[in-house]
Amino acid sequence: MARQTLTPREDRETFEVPLEIRPEHIDANGHVNNVVYVGWLQDAGTAHWNARFDEATRAKWSWVALRHEIDYLRALMPDDTAVARTWVGDPQGPRFARYVRIEDGQGRLCAQGVSEWCLVDAQTMRPTRIPADMLPTFERR
Template sequence: MARAQLQPREDREIFVLPLDIRPEHIDANGHVNNVVYVGWLQDAGTAHWNARFDEATRTKWSWVGVRHEIDYLRPLMPDATGVVARTWVGDPQGPRFNRYVRIEDGEGRLCAQGVTEWVLVDAQTMRPHRIPADMLPTFARR
């Protein structure tokens, strides 16, 4: 059963992270290994967070990924160039929200898509904390 393609929300900023394919990403089947995509989902979310929030905020809060779901649609080969991750966030639910990621090749074709459930935690205690209301507007479309 084919999954519906994730589409960015009109009210959310779409953060784009260029991705490099390195030799160690290639598996015995000659394409990017599935486990690399999990890292890319995390990298996209972390880069978005780091790009939009100041050091004081990043020192106070941290995010913990508690669930990943990935659909692999088209293999990425060793010579692929122009690969990007496009990411945006969903609606907060207490300390949680989903982050959506599309991995696209240099021609804009969807190669993989994923959802990671993230939990906001106090960086000192590592205890979950409700996402502050003033945090979400930072992820809104500008």
Template structure:
């Protein structure tokens, strides 16, 4: 059964992160290994957070990924260029946000998509914390 493709929400900022396919990413099947995609989901979320919040906010809050789900549509080969992650967040639920990521090739074709559940934690105690109301506006479409 075909999985529906994730489409960005109209009310959320779509953050883009260029990705590089490196030789060590290629597995014995000749394409980017699945484990690399998990890292890319994390990289996209972290880059988006770092781009929107200053050092003080990043010192106060941290995020912990508690669940990843990835669907693969098209392999990325060793010579792939122009690869990018496009990411946006869902609605906050207590301390949780779902973050959605599309991995696209240089022609804009969907290669993989993922959802990660992130939990906001107090950086000093590492205890979960309800997402403050002032965080969501940073991820809204401008």
């Protein structure tokens, strides 16, 4: 059963990533294959992280995906354009929920997803509580 339509939070920045639909993304049914969406969820989150944090911070911390959940609502076809819009939820210790909407060129919701990510120390790979000073970076600008 599909969840409610995900809507960006008023207090969070919504980061936008254009998506490229490549020939290898198209499956036997003639539309973007479902596994491509998992990659797009990860790509959107990574692009947001890379755009907002400097190299030193990214060298200190890393993120590990714990789970992905996706609702597929409208097929993306080979000639479509698409964009991912992503934002984060509230930190829960070392974990963050990241939300992603995938829309076509007309702004119609095609898929939506929630990923759970865990912050880890990049050297030890041990989970680390999300620092309080990290959250303001994800707030609406």
